Amino acid sequence: MSMKHNNNFDFLRFLFSLLVVIGHSMILSKKSEFWNGFLASMPNYSVCAFFVISGFLVYSSFERVKNIRQYAKNRLKRILPAYFFVVIFFSIFLFFFSTADADKYFSVEWAKYLGVNFIFANFLKPCIPFVFESNPECAINGSLWTIKVELMFYLFVPVLYYALVKKSLKTKNISLIGLYLFSFIYSFLAEKYYGYGMVKQLPGSLGYFISGILIYINLDFFQKHSSKILPAAIILSALEFYFLPVKFVFPFSLGILIIWFAFADIPLKNFGKHGDFSYGMYLVHFPIIQLFIQEKIYDNYSYAGLIVSYIIIFLCSVLIWKFIESPFLKKRKQIA
Numbered sequence: 001m002s003m004k005h006n007n008n009f010d011f012l013r014f015l016f017s018l019l020v021v022i023g024h025s026m027i028l029s030k031k032s033e034f035w036n037g038f039l040a041s042m043p044n045y046s047v048c049a050f051f052v053i054s055g056f057l058v059y060s061s062f063e064r065v066k067n068i069r070q071y072a073k074n075r076l077k078r079i080l081p082a083y084f085f086v087v088i089f090f091s092i093f094l095f096f097f098s099t100a101d102a103d104k105y106f107s108v109e110w111a112k113y114l115g116v117n118f119i120f121a122n123f124l125k126p127c128i129p130f131v132f133e134s135n136p137e138c139a140i141n142g143s144l145w146t147i148k149v150e151l152m153f154y155l156f157v158p159v160l161y162y163a164l165v166k167k168s169l170k171t172k173n174i175s176l177i178g179l180y181l182f183s184f185i186y187s188f189l190a191e192k193y194y195g196y197g198m199v200k201q202l203p204g205s206l207g208y209f210i211s212g213i214l215i216y217i218n219l220d221f222f223q224k225h226s227s228k229i230l231p232a233a234i235i236l237s238a239l240e241f242y243f244l245p246v247k248f249v250f251p252f253s254l255g256i257l258i259i260w261f262a263f264a265d266i267p268l269k270n271f272g273k274h275g276d277f278s279y280g281m282y283l284v285h286f287p288i289i290q291l292f293i294q295e296k297i298y299d300n301y302s303y304a305g306l307i308v309s310y311i312i313i314f315l316c317s318v319l320i321w322k323f324i325e326s327p328f329l330k331k332r333k334q335i336a
Contacts, residue, residue: 007262009053010272016046017278020143021285021313025306028289029298030136034306045254047146047200048208052255053262054153055212062157075154077328079279083147085324086283087117090140091128097291100130113140120148135293141286145200152202153209160213169217176214183207184248211255222256223263230260275326280317288313 019042026040062071091114095105109129116124126139164172183206190198198204215222222229233253240249288309292298297305 006269008264008266008268008271009057009262010276010278011268012049012053012258012262013276013278014271014281016049017281017285019043019046021281021289021310024143024286025289025309028135028137028286029293031298031302033302034298048205048251048254049258050146051149051153051205051208052212052251052258054150055209056216056255056259056262057212058154058157059161059213060216062161068158071158072154078325079147079150079154081328082279082283082320082324083144084118085320086141087114087144090284090287091117094128094131094140094287094291097294098128098130099133105130117144120144120151122148132290132294135290137290139286140290141283143282143286149200149202149205156209172217173214176210176217180207180210180214180252183210183251184246188246207251208254211252212259214252215255215259219259222259226260230256233257275318275321277314277317277321280320280325281313284316284320285313288316 019039023040023043023046026034026036027043058075061074065071065074091110095102098105105128107129109125113125113128116122122141122144126142128140131140132138164175167175183203186203187199187207190201190204233249233256236249237253240247292305292309297309301308
């Protein structure tokens, strides 16, 4: 089965990016008329879904190329050009909406912001002085924390592949389940002693990534028995959600649901024929929403302002795909 064409991953990535945008517009604006508890919870769940998809596709990508240099080139082309463009662009563009002159704005603090984002350590310097200071949250782009986790997953895949490549399927499954259990234990202890912020980091997110890999190496089995596995996964997750304070089954159940949908026979397989705008949407939405909040566009125009912000986010993602992402990717034969 072709990973490139015969699936609905493009639609899923777009859907989850859109849910992140909608959820963050509610959370950041803190406007009661926008608020919906279900949609406001979607950014966290959508990021988890991205990690499942990444585990499935990135592991399968490395298995196809089996060449670390080519794999690294493909992965870095996919993620870095748009990332660096967005970091640099908004760090400059937001000067025009700041409360400082150029000498004060383009200061050591501004350089520190760029520096830490260039090494994917956004948490060390999330804000730039004189911008978004009146907003409930001052961060320029609070969504960028996931990029460092994704890059660490990219580094992990070749190590995992070569550790398992000569093993039997049973040994591979046991090893992956062991990593899944490690992720669960880490998440439980991290949330108990340090809070949810630590749960989001790589060990805690690993369970979702591993779920994607586990389903990939057992794809024939899951597709053959999906009529039984899918309802069981949904029921177990629902019971866990309502009766238990932990998420032990959820990462794997989410993976089952996502991969089932990705290969379901529905007319969405050509969804990305004009481009994959999901990554661009994810990268640009946070600073655009923050700018709308600072300029009180949501306050003054309510839902009209909200819709306009969504349109601008989408248009920016199209431009980023056309002029940044696509030119870097066009020479690749396969895009995961």
